Amino acid sequence: MSEPVLPQGAGYGVVVGIGLFFSAFMLLITAIQARYTAFSPKNSEEFTSASRSVKPGLIASGIVSAWTWAATLLQSSAVAYKFGISGPWWYGAGATVQVLLFAMLAAKLKLNAPYAHTWLEIVGARWGKTAHLVFMFFGLATNIIVSSMLILGGSATVTDLTGMSTLAACFLIPLGVAIYVVVGGMRSTLLCDYTHTTVLFAIILTFVFTVYSTSDKIGSPRKMHELLAAASTAAPIAGNAHGSYLTIRSKNGLIFGVINIIGNFATVFQDQAYWQRAIASRPASTVKAYLLGGLAWFAIPFTFATTLGLAAVALRGDPDMRVLSAADVSAGLPAAAAASALLGQAGAAALLVLLFLAVTSACSAELIAVSSLLTYDVYKTYINPKATEEQILRVGHGAVVAYAVICGLAGLIFFYIGVSMGWLYTFMGVILGSGVAPIALCITWSKANKWGCISGAIAGFVAGIVAWLVTTSTLNGGVINVVTSGGDFEMLAGNLASIGVGAIVAVVSSLIWPDDFDWETTRAINMPSRGTGKTDEKVADSDSDDKKRAASVKESVAGDSFSGSEEEDELDPVALTKAFKFATYSSLALFVVLILLIPLPLFFSSHIFGVGGLTGWVAVGIAWTFLSAISVVIYPLYESRQALGQIATGIYKDIFTKGSGKFVTNTAQATTA
Numbered sequence: 001m002s003e004p005v006l007p008q009g010a011g012y013g014v015v016v017g018i019g020l021f022f023s024a025f026m027l028l029i030t031a032i033q034a035r036y037t038a039f040s041p042k043n044s045e046e047f048t049s050a051s052r053s054v055k056p057g058l059i060a061s062g063i064v065s066a067w068t069w070a071a072t073l074l075q076s077s078a079v080a081y082k083f084g085i086s087g088p089w090w091y092g093a094g095a096t097v098q099v100l101l102f103a104m105l106a107a108k109l110k111l112n113a114p115y116a117h118t119w120l121e122i123v124g125a126r127w128g129k130t131a132h133l134v135f136m137f138f139g140l141a142t143n144i145i146v147s148s149m150l151i152l153g154g155s156a157t158v159t160d161l162t163g164m165s166t167l168a169a170c171f172l173i174p175l176g177v178a179i180y181v182v183v184g185g186m187r188s189t190l191l192c193d194y195t196h197t198t199v200l201f202a203i204i205l206t207f208v209f210t211v212y213s214t215s216d217k218i219g220s221p222r223k224m225h226e227l228l229a230a231a232s233t234a235a236p237i238a239g240n241a242h243g244s245y246l247t248i249r250s251k252n253g254l255i256f257g258v259i260n261i262i263g264n265f266a267t268v269f270q271d272q273a274y275w276q277r278a279i280a281s282r283p284a285s286t287v288k289a290y291l292l293g294g295l296a297w298f299a300i301p302f303t304f305a306t307t308l309g310l311a312a313v314a315l316r317g318d319p320d321m322r323v324l325s326a327a328d329v330s331a332g333l334p335a336a337a338a339a340s341a342l343l344g345q346a347g348a349a350a351l352l353v354l355l356f357l358a359v360t361s362a363c364s365a366e367l368i369a370v371s372s373l374l375t376y377d378v379y380k381t382y383i384n385p386k387a388t389e390e391q392i393l394r395v396g397h398g399a400v401v402a403y404a405v406i407c408g409l410a411g412l413i414f415f416y417i418g419v420s421m422g423w424l425y426t427f428m429g430v431i432l433g434s435g436v437a438p439i440a441l442c443i444t445w446s447k448a449n450k451w452g453c454i455s456g457a458i459a460g461f462v463a464g465i466v467a468w469l470v471t472t473s474t475l476n477g478g479v480i481n482v483v484t485s486g487g488d489f490e491m492l493a494g495n496l497a498s499i500g501v502g503a504i505v506a507v508v509s510s511l512i513w514p515d516d517f518d519w520e521t522t523r524a525i526n527m528p529s530r531g532t533g534k535t536d537e538k539v540a541d542s543d544s545d546d547k548k549r550a551a552s553v554k555e556s557v558a559g560d561s562f563s564g565s566e567e568e569d570e571l572d573p574v575a576l577t578k579a580f581k582f583a584t585y586s587s588l589a590l591f592v593v594l595i596l597l598i599p600l601p602l603f604f605s606s607h608i609f610g611v612g613g614l615t616g617w618v619a620v621g622i623a624w625t626f627l628s629a630i631s632v633v634i635y636p637l638y639e640s641r642q643a644l645g646q647i648a649t650g651i652y653k654d655i656f657t658k659g660s661g662k663f664v665t666n667t668a669q670a671t672t673a
């Protein structure tokens with residue numbers, strides 16, 4: 001291993017320091033939220049679901065943040081390093097379409113189970129205990145794999161750049177996050193995600209402008225083209241047209257693309273984190289949030305990897321660029337190496353902060369997701385069905401901390417057995433792919449057959465493992481180990497068998513023995529008794545200060561609260577059916593554009609990008625990144641201007657008339673809502 005670019009203290013400083021900073025920040029946000037708004041995380045609905053009241057910009061920002069893993073930055077750059085310009089495209093497009101298509105599931109969630117806390121509650125209500133337990137295995141396995149990838153990617157980079165102990169990084173990363181999740185719950189986690197996403201875009205744009213505009217090592221798309229063309233001549237890529245880095249015609253790039261699409265279907269559809277954002281969303285704008293979030297996210301891996309992944313190739317031979325081994329690439333280190341070569345310690349530090357923010361915000365989504373599954377699907381379903389509000393909240397908090405420790409342990413175990421982030425990334429579809437179709441059918445199709453879907457998930461799981469191992473053995477002379485099993489064809493076989501068998505068994509059996517489900521049972525999940533609002537409507541305290549503020553009550557309510565009656569209005573089945581149709585048409589159209597119309601003609605024509613082509617490609621990436629930043633950084637501020645005004649007014653009042661700014665709801669509304 002080469003000398004770390006940064007001192008060890010920088011690693012601890014970022015991991016512990018930024019972790020503590022965000023914990024303090026979260027305490028502040030939570031205190032502000034409790035004092036100046038209608039929402040308090042002391043309520044379990046608010047803790048896990050943000051009272052189902054969050055607006056689309058903030059949900060989109062939360063989706064971007066939860067979907068920006070360590071792999072989004074590191075693996076995307078690694079595939080750019082290995083396959084050239086096709087890698088960032090397949091990474092970005094191949095993981096965006098699932099979020100877009102999830103908009104359909106999100107619309108159906110609001111239509112068919114509007115008050116559920118978790119996707120497993122829906123499975124349990126529709127198909128009973130066996131299905132609940134089988135799909136819980138898939139759900140929790142998804143969370144463990146995603147969290148392990150976060151910890152592996154995060155710790156490998158921190159260790160590489162600073163020399164910090166991997167063991168310490170594996171535990172300190174999730175524990176720091178656990179503190180702020182326990183303090184803040186879902187809404188504050190979304191607010192923290194928002195701040196992370198803002199900084200993330202700022203750092204990504206800094207790297208983009210360094211590479212394509214200011215760096216004296218590269219500095220322009222033209223120079224990048226020249227360096228990539230030279231790299232293609234010096235070390236042609238097997239399977240690429242003319243061995244070039246500048247073509248979409250890449251056989252291994254395409255194989256990665258297929259694996260990527262399958263694995264990401266598995267991790268979006270079965271990860272409570274993405275369901276949870278749909279659950280937290282206002283019903284009328286859920287579809288918008290997912291379409292916006294998906295499109296905004298695309299820019300992150302595409303532009304980042306087109307920048308630092310390609311820069312790592314272009315800078316080969318530069319005295320500041322370290323030589324990368326196959327293991328370094330699998331660990332996702334090309335981006336870190338390029339950042340250090342371009343900007344020295346400043347580049348390494350910026351990458352470290354970027355990665356840490358990505359890892360912590362995705363990790364916070366995983367922690368609160370697993371906490372919800374353990375609370376509602378394990379504790380409340382099987383251990384204490386009559387659990388009180390207080391017990392649920394306590395278990396939710398305990399589950400966050402327990403899962404943080406489990407994440408650290410899982411990351412460490414994978415690290416010691418030699419499984420890297422890149423290996424896990426291509427493996428995820430092998431064991432998780434079979435659940436994709438059964439779960440999608442459970443929430444969207446009244447004819448989905450219970451036993452067909454359960455057996456599809458199990459049969460696909462077995463088929464995936466068998467196909468993966470048999471292919472590994474066949475292609476490697478009977479040798480099965482971490483290295484041989486991580487090959488492109490080996491992983492492709494496992495991924496295809498898993499998702500294919502799961503889908504075929506579920507669909508065919510449902511066509512032969514169709515169910516006729518009327519959704520009444522799922523709509524009844526957690527249904528509030530008539531007239532109960534979903535917000536934490538705080539009845540005015542009896543203290544004299546609050547009485548004095550009676551006059552300001554109405555304005556306070558006009559801020560960002562979301563009453564039960566507003567929610568009922570937004571749950572109008574006609575409007576939600578329309579939203580589902582819109583989600584279907586738009587997400588399928590975007591799927592066709594991103595996965596078929598753009599890359600396939602470029603692939604089959606074996607086109608090699610010239611200077612103009614590369615410049616246009618990079619320009620699209622930069623423009624998309626700016627539009628994304630506007631959507632998930634500026635737009636959430638705009639849509640919440642009233643609430644921000646309400647909070648600012650409260651703080652102003654508190655400053656000038658001590659105690660007068662506190663939020664109090666209209667007592668008349670509180671008792672009748």
Ligand SMILES: NC(N)=O
Nearest residue numbers: 067069071072095
């Ligand atoms: N979230 C992903 N696949 O980067």
